[in-house]
Structures are given as C-alpha cells and as structure tokens.
Amino acid sequence: MKNENFRQRISFGQDARASCPAAGSVWREVLWYDTIDSTNDALKRRAAQGMAAGTVIVADCQTGGRGRRGRTFCSPAGKGLYLSAAFSPRCAVSELSAVTAWAAVAVCNAVETVCGVRPCIKWPNDLVLNGKKLGGILTESVFSETMEPIVILGIGLNLSQNEADFGPELCGTAVSLLQALGAAPDRKTLLNAVLWELECLFRAFPEGRGDYLALFRRDCVTVGGAIRVQSAEGARIGNAVGISDSFALRVRWEDGTTEELSTGEVSVRGLYGYL
Ligand code: BTN
Secondary structure, eight states: OOGGGEEEEEOTTTTTGGGOSSSSOSOOEEEEEEEESOHHHHHHHHHHTTOOTTEEEEEEEESSOBOGGGOBOOOOTTTEEEEEEEEOOSSOGGGGGGHHHHHHHHHHHHHHHHHSOOOEEETTTEEEETTEEEEEEEEEEEOOSSSOOEEEEEEEEEOSOOHHHHHHHHTTTBOOHHHHHSSOOOHHHHHHHHHHHHHHHHHHTTTTHHHHHHHHHHHBSSTTSEEEEEETTEEEEEEEEEEOTTSOEEEEETTSOEEEESSOEEEETTSTTOO
C-alpha cells in the first residue's frame, strides 16, 4: 500500500447512519485510495496488525484486483466500485461459507435501492444483469491464534465501463450499469447503500438466515437450468435444482444422482456465452 495514494479517511455514516436501525455503526473507518493493489489485500495487511475489524477500504483503481479461483478482476480507474469490508463474525467457522451468498443478497439490495433494478445472482458470488456479469464478491477469512477470526468481504461492481474498458476478453460477458441502464449511479451514493446493507448483514449474521435465504433462492439464476461443473477430475453436466438451507447448490447429474455443492466452478447455460 503506497501512502501517496491515500486520499481520504471518511468518517462514515452521516448519510447511512441516519437510517440505521441501531445506534452506532459497525464501521469504524472508511479509507479511500486513488490506487491500490487490491482492497482485499490491503485489509489482510491490516488484519495482520490486528486493525482490520470495522474497517472499509475503497479504491478508485486496483492494480491487482482479484476474483475467485485466482482470476483477475478488471478494475480500471474511476469506472467501478471496488471495496472491501472487514468484520468479526459471531458464529462457528462452519457457518462462514454462507457469508458470500449473504453478501450477494446485500449488494443486490443496494443496487436495487440506488438504481431501481435488481441484479440476479449466479451461484455463488456473481451479480448478473442482462445475462452478463455486473460484479462479484470475493470473501476471504483471516485466522490467527491471538485474534478473533476476521472475514473480508471484497465487492466489485461495474459502474461506467464501456466495451473498450472491458476489452475484447470481457466485453462479451461483462456489463456495467451505464451500459445496462444508460446512466451510471453516483459512486458515493452506491457505496453508502452497500455499506448500509453490509451493516444490516453483519447485525443479522448468522441468526437472520431465513430472510437472506429466501431472497437468494428468488434471485439465483443458476437454479432451474442446465449447468456444467468443472473440477480437477473434468467437466460434469447436470441441472441445478435448488439451494439448500446452507446455500449449497443442489445438482441433479445426468445419471440421475444428486449432490449438494458448497463450492465449485459452475457454468450456467445461457450466461456468459455458455450455450
Ligand atoms: C469474482 O468475480 O470472482 C469476485 C470479484 C471480486 C472483486 C472485488 S473488487 C474489491 C475486492 N478487491 C479485490 O481484489 N477483489 C474484490
């Protein structure tokens, strides 16, 4: 993290806290950088110093934005919302796998509030609009012997990219709010809405699972369609038939057997060019 890129320390909450159900915010500070390698990595460094919980890091641009499975998350300057938020969950480690799904619901809520359109969710972590990827969530946990576990929720949303910003590799599969709606939302307004929704999530997690599960089931475009699941053993074809109570994907394979996937590389027929 280069200090010269540090832009401002925002005392978060004036807008969002006004409508907060409980006094005080879980967010102690919001740090905004012009350029950073990855907001998730920056929070991991703070976690190593015991300073991450309650911190949000936002950047105009990421030089090393990351997605799941070691992929790059394209993060051009001023074109997207790139943020990571850290909190200490009050739950068993086994419950942490669901937090990405919760966050997907929270981000859909925020986009709907600000833009009037609700993205769908491609299980487990992609936000989808018009059949293309609007954004994604990268959840990472930090464990140590001396501290409470820290969960880092990294969120990337495409706001004002055009085809040239995405480049030939992504322009067929990615979409921005500008492309989908004809106008990009104000970034700080959307940031406040996302932080407000994440605050609601952190207060509800894990006891309020029912509400998030119902929304996830309603919004998940993966269910009801043909899918291909890629693993080290090869590709397998099946149908996504439901979401379990723990947010796992229920799959019926071609041979009629069923399985619940808690993680995986899933292509959905009709999305991102998978025919
Ligand atoms: C995915 O598409 O698999 C997840 C993408 C997550 C991108 C966000 S942008 C902010 C945060 N910092 C990162 O390096 N990644 C996440």
